[in-house]
Amino acid sequence: MRDTILYLKNANIYQKNLLILSNVNLKLERGAFSYLIGKTGSGKSSLLKVLYGDLPLLEGEGGVVDIDLVSLKNSEIPILRRKLGIVFQDFQLLTDRTVEKNLIFVLKATGWKDKFAIGERVEEVLDSVGMGTKKHKMPHELSGGEQQRVAIARALLNHPALILADEPTGNLDPETSNEIMILLKNISKKNHCAILMATHDYSMIKNFPAKTIKCEDGKIFHGDSEELFVINE
Structure with a gap:
């Protein structure tokens, strides 16, 4: 049975005392792949920052990987991450x-000590x-696509139940972007890992349809890629 890995309920998202998103209600199940879309400045990155503890959740309810975001202390942020x-x-x-x-x-920074286990996990x-x-x-000896593959490998090190990806194809050419998308989709399926991917690349969304969360006018909207795709953005 699939279970909730991330949720926000009636949450207000602030950045430097400025309300960015209001009354956010969001749920993501284990193993699900979803897009987070919206224009620059619409609140995508702020929402992600709340989810990984870079911004506090001041109003509403929320939890990520069984950690309560409202009561999250600074000392607990490394545990969340x-x-x-x-x-x-x-x-x-x-x-x-x-x-x-x-x-x-x-790995060492997150508590791994056994040299053999570290080497094995890296491989x-x-x-x-x-x-x-x-x-x-x-x-510097790697292409952009190769560097992003390494970044994805880094994200997988501690067997995460959730990956937050902030514009992971933003600096890549279309062919390489497609390769990274296929990789992320396969990881989600194989590892039963939820992925929430912020993007403004609507061609990518059309090529790889998934459930979509749209930030617009200080609110979020839910739907399928086709429903939330806006051609003039």
């Missing part, structure tokens, strides 16, 4: 170390994104 995978548009890889050492750094996630032969490369 260990249960999530987060993928950014600009990859955010550490440029001074290899792919392998990027991933080792994250597993790199193989799962087709980057098993590139672990000794530096980030």
Whole structure:
């Protein structure tokens, strides 16, 4: 039976005391893939930041991976993020170390200590994104698509039940974007991992239809890709 991995109820989302989204009601089930769409400044990133603890949830109710967002303390944010995978548009890889050492750094920072287990997990996630032969490369030696694959591998390290992806194809060409979308869809299905992906790439949404949440005029709307697709955005 599928269960809720993320929910917001009557939530108001603020950024620097400015109300960005009001009366947000949102639920995502384990293993589901959903898009978060809307124009620049519509509140997509603010909503994601609330979900991974970068902004507080001041009004309403909410929870992510069994952690209450309303009562979330600063000291508990690392615990929340260990249960999530987060993928950014600009990859955010550490440029001074290899792919392998990027991933080792994250595992050690999240409490892994056994050297053999660390090495094994790094191999597993790199193989799962087709980057098993590139672990000794530096980030600048990789293409944009390869860097994003490494970023996705990093997001998978701690077996997350939910991945939050903020414009993961925003810096990629159309062909590479398609490859990343296929990868994300396969990960969601194979790992039974929920994915909430913010995007403004409507061609991607049409090519890979899924349930869609739209931010517009300070509200959110739910529907299928076709229902919420607006040609002039």
